[in-house]
Amino acid sequence: MAQRAHSSPTLHDVAREAGVSLATASRSLNGSTRKVNEEYRARVLAAAERLGYVANLSAQTIAKGTSSTLALLVSDIADPYFAAIAAGVLSGAEQAGLITTMGITQRSAERELDLVKTLRGQRPRVLILTGSRYVDAALDEALTRELQAFESTGGRVVMVSQRSLPFDTVQTDDYGGARDLAESLVDQGYRSFAALTGVSSLMTARDRLAGFRDGLAAHGLSLPDERVVETEFTRQGGYDGAGQLLSRGLGDAELLFAVNDVMAVGAMSRLREESVDVPGSLAVAGFDDISTARDVTPALTTVRLPLERVGAAAIELALAGQRGDEPTLVTLGGEVVLRTSTPARG
Amino acid sequence: MAQRAHSSPTLHDVAREAGVSLATASRSLNGSTRKVNEEYRARVLAAAERLGYVANLSAQTIAKGTSSTLALLVSDIADPYFAAIAAGVLSGAEQAGLITTMGITQRSAERELDLVKTLRGQRPRVLILTGSRYVDAALDEALTRELQAFESTGGRVVMVSQRSLPFDTVQTDDYGGARDLAESLVDQGYRSFAALTGVSSLMTARDRLAGFRDGLAAHGLSLPDERVVETEFTRQGGYDGAGQLLSRGLGDAELLFAVNDVMAVGAMSRLREESVDVPGSLAVAGFDDISTARDVTPALTTVRLPLERVGAAAIELALAGQRGDEPTLVTLGGEVVLRTSTPARG
DNA sequence: CTGTTAGCGCATTCAT
DNA sequence: ATGAATGCGCTAACAG
Numbered sequence: 001m002a003q004r005a006h007s008s009p010t011l012h013d014v015a016r017e018a019g020v021s022l023a024t025a026s027r028s029l030n031g032s033t034r035k036v037n038e039e040y041r042a043r044v045l046a047a048a049e050r051l052g053y054v055a056n057l058s059a060q061t062i063a064k065g066t067s068s069t070l071a072l073l074v075s076d077i078a079d080p081y082f083a084a085i086a087a088g089v090l091s092g093a094e095q096a097g098l099i100t101t102m103g104i105t106q107r108s109a110e111r112e113l114d115l116v117k118t119l120r121g122q123r124p125r126v127l128i129l130t131g132s133r134y135v136d137a138a139l140d141e142a143l144t145r146e147l148q149a150f151e152s153t154g155g156r157v158v159m160v161s162q163r164s165l166p167f168d169t170v171q172t173d174d175y176g177g178a179r180d181l182a183e184s185l186v187d188q189g190y191r192s193f194a195a196l197t198g199v200s201s202l203m204t205a206r207d208r209l210a211g212f213r214d215g216l217a218a219h220g221l222s223l224p225d226e227r228v229v230e231t232e233f234t235r236q237g238g239y240d241g242a243g244q245l246l247s248r249g250l251g252d253a254e255l256l257f258a259v260n261d262v263m264a265v266g267a268m269s270r271l272r273e274e275s276v277d278v279p280g281s282l283a284v285a286g287f288d289d290i291s292t293a294r295d296v297t298p299a300l301t302t303v304r305l306p307l308e309r310v311g312a313a314a315i316e317l318a319l320a321g322q323r324g325d326e327p328t329l330v331t332l333g334g335e336v337v338l339r340t341s342t343p344a345r346g
Numbered sequence: 347m348a349q350r351a352h353s354s355p356t357l358h359d360v361a362r363e364a365g366v367s368l369a370t371a372s373r374s375l376n377g378s379t380r381k382v383n384e385e386y387r388a389r390v391l392a393a394a395e396r397l398g399y400v401a402n403l404s405a406q407t408i409a410k411g412t413s414s415t416l417a418l419l420v421s422d423i424a425d426p427y428f429a430a431i432a433a434g435v436l437s438g439a440e441q442a443g444l445i446t447t448m449g450i451t452q453r454s455a456e457r458e459l460d461l462v463k464t465l466r467g468q469r470p471r472v473l474i475l476t477g478s479r480y481v482d483a484a485l486d487e488a489l490t491r492e493l494q495a496f497e498s499t500g501g502r503v504v505m506v507s508q509r510s511l512p513f514d515t516v517q518t519d520d521y522g523g524a525r526d527l528a529e530s531l532v533d534q535g536y537r538s539f540a541a542l543t544g545v546s547s548l549m550t551a552r553d554r555l556a557g558f559r560d561g562l563a564a565h566g567l568s569l570p571d572e573r574v575v576e577t578e579f580t581r582q583g584g585y586d587g588a589g590q591l592l593s594r595g596l597g598d599a600e601l602l603f604a605v606n607d608v609m610a611v612g613a614m615s616r617l618r619e620e621s622v623d624v625p626g627s628l629a630v631a632g633f634d635d636i637s638t639a640r641d642v643t644p645a646l647t648t649v650r651l652p653l654e655r656v657g658a659a660a661i662e663l664a665l666a667g668q669r670g671d672e673p674t675l676v677t678l679g680g681e682v683v684l685r686t687s688t689p690a691r692g
Numbered sequence: 693c694t695g696t697t698a699g700c701g702c703a704t705t706c707a708t
Numbered sequence: 709a710t711g712a713a714t715g716c717g718c719t720a721a722c723a724g
């Protein structure tokens with residue numbers, strides 16, 4: 001009667017309360033192949049209800065030797081990019097009956113490695129790593145070893161948006177999206193371009209720039225090197241980059257492509273300050289379709305990535321059969337969204 | 347030698363490899379009061395390293411009877427509001443050495459209750475519930491019972507931004523922020539106002555409107571009822587609400603207050619379409635300081651909430667000593683951010 | 693179909 | 709200081 005504080009009722013308590021054996025209680029409550037007399041079953045359920053019994057997941061994990069956990073590593077959950085992916089992963093995990101535990105790497109390779117070690121302690125069924133790869137070869141190698149060890153004990157690892165390590169990967173088609181964007185802009189009548197790109201060590205920035213270039217090339221156009229500014233991958237970077245471009249002189253550039261929306265927004269801010277009319281004097285396009293994109297003036301042309309689906313795809317990949325010898329690569333395409341920052345050009 | 351697939355090395359393996367007893371291995375690896383011969387200790391560590399041993403967290407949890415887990419429930423992780431709070435919780439949890447598992451309620455009270463039940467299975471030390479309360483009394487009661495049961499077994503629960511249930515709560519000072527905003531705007535020279543508010547069942551919307559009203563009242567001003575439009579808490583709601591307001595006629599209104607930024611942004615969009623100059627003909631202010639706020643034209647005046655600190659405060663509260671008889675209420679204030687959507691008025 | 697028993701991996705008494 | 713033995717809560721043979 002006296003429910004001791006600091007201790008939940010156990011299966012044992014339920015069994016006693018219901019007047020059945022431990023095994024019967026277990027089978028009624030959690031057993032898969034149910035072969036329990038309906039009466040007993042009801043008694044057990046009632047007892048559990050009465051006692052407020054909740055099965056101890058750790059004990060179950062230990063006993064059956066397999067957990068129902070998924071671990072998700074993210075660079076920064078406050079970043080809408082990762083938040084969207086996480087949303088996809090979380091809802092997919094829940095549908096699969098998995099509980100997900102989450103870790104934030106803060107874009108640090110050391111922390112990422114530490115978190116992998118820590119989270120492995122949970123014996124998760126799946127480990128999903130999201131975010132750009134870093135450049136530290138030693139850490140990459142240590143991480144790879146850790147992940148391989150994890151796989152060798154039956155775990156599955158899926159990388160998201162980073163295809164450099166030998167594991168199953170889901171990525172967005174940054175190259176293709178940028179190429180499509182370039183072609184759409186050529187269709188709109190643009191012929192002369194400038195670009196703001198992130199530091200070239202960022203694969204994302206590289207792919208997007210390359211795609212944009214190739215899209216232009218498909219129409220016999222090109223992006224002159226002197227009209228490409230390499231700067232930070234941030235709003236401030238876009239702001240600064242636009243400044244640099246202006247001081248170099250825009251030449252005949254009709255459109256400025258920034259490799260992501262926050263840079264584009266920063267650039268627009270700078271252009272406004274410098275009284276460069278957008279899109280009249282210079283059109284602007286970005287990449288990502290952040291929510292701000294449609295609310296700036298003029299609304300920003302960009303490429304939308306199916307971020308939630310990326311998360312969902314990661315789970316599907318993880319749960320779909322055994323890993324092959326070669327890592328699987330899933331690529332999800334984006335979609336060009338034309339807005340008023342790049343009106344059709346007479 | 348042959349490492350069986352699908353099975354991690356256990357402490358037993360490590361002990362054997364190091365030629366010591368299970369107990370010694372345990373003490374060397376995880377024991378708190380370390381009284382292990384330095385030589386043995388080194389042997390154990392080396393063996394663990396060699397085998398790639400990672401302690402099984404579930405087993406530890408079972409053995410010591412206390413977990414190192416925190417469970418976090420969030421309405422929608424893709425929503426920047428919750429993402430920011432989650433970021434605060436996650437980093438706080440990690441500092442406290444807690445692993446956090448996350449669940450998404452999708453703004454459904456049923457799902458919230460289900461998730462609480464599921465997550466209780468983990469025996470988390472702390473359970474943090476984020477998001478607006480719902481109106482279903484029956485579910486609220488069931489949830490309360492579940493949470494009280496959880497507390498009675500030693501768990502801690504903290505509610506974030508919903509003070510209606512009898513548990514420790516961290517909330518933002520919506521009322522105070524709106525009041526401060528109103529006073530700042532009066533200082534800027536505004537005297538006549540209109541407002542867009544969410545459905546009145548939303549506590550947040552109510553508090554903000556009430557604060558705004560009281561801030562005006564402090565200066566002998568008021569918000570006439572016919573200038574208050576109740577609409578959806580979304581961008582579309584703001585867009586529609588602004589339309590309604592215009593068709594009613596703005597009268598002498600100089601400034602439009604929307605109870606959140608997305609509504610304000612929607613309203614600005616509508617105003618632009620209707621050729622109402624912002625801020626020339628009508629100034630606009632919002633609430634939340636979403637990242638879009640400073641990138642719209644004109645940049646939006648608003649109130650910034652310390653969302654990450656809210657998350658951090660939730661953890662502090664949960665980890666700070668025992669619960670008192672009365673639930674603790676922590677309130678974090680916001681900060682008025684004046685931008686060009688509300689210039690000083692001659 | 694039900695109950696008994698033996699682990700799961702680990703921490704922690706209790707002896708030594 | 710170390711090792712052997714016990715138990716955490718539960719599932720899964722195993723017998724009945």
